[in-house]
Amino acid sequence: MSLTTELNEQMKTAMKAHDKVTLSVVRMLKAALQNAQIKAGHDLSADEEKAVLATELKQRKESLTEFENGGREDLVAGVKQEIAIVEQYLPAQLDEAAVTALVTKVIAETGATGKADFGKVMKTLMPQVKGQADGALVNRIVKAQLG
Structure with a gap:
């Protein structure tokens, strides 16, 4: 439908x-x-x-x-x-732990090492979480993990 x-x-x-x-x-x-x-x-x-x-x-x-x-x-x-x-009309939202796991996986896949790789990580990650996670949450977790 x-x-x-x-x-x-x-x-x-x-x-x-x-x-x-x-x-x-x-x-x-x-x-x-x-x-x-x-x-x-x-x-x-x-x-x-x-x-x-x-x-x-x-x-x-x-x-x-x-x-x-x-x-x-x-x-x-x-x-x-x-x-x-x-x-009700959106797919289930990912919790912070699930987003953190995805961020860790994408950082490993892209070989990101620092803040300079932020854009590369976000470019790969955002299509995977589109509609399932708040962009601000994803941004905050990526920044925290890239140090």
Whole structure:
């Protein structure tokens, strides 16, 4: 089932259940996908759809951080709900231990020895974790391991 079809089904279910939060998030995701499709000028591939959803998830996580830092507890709960809904449509996220293991493997494969090899490691690693790990987490682990 395509992501658009899945979102349409979820939207119908949310309407029937009077679930306003889910309905709102699903509508935002559909709009983001449609905008990306218009911008690209063709139907989106599965990877392109995942990239759009990953961007939406990243935006919500950034909002969550800002709301927590600003003491806006009234908005934190809503954003957490939105994050949970968006995560349903993305592949399972890798935990820090799994990312660390991948980074170690890629460093060994590329023969990286120091900070000068950072770009080479990231270029090899990012396609492997695309949509499954936060780029900031990957960046931090690579920098730590390259010293």
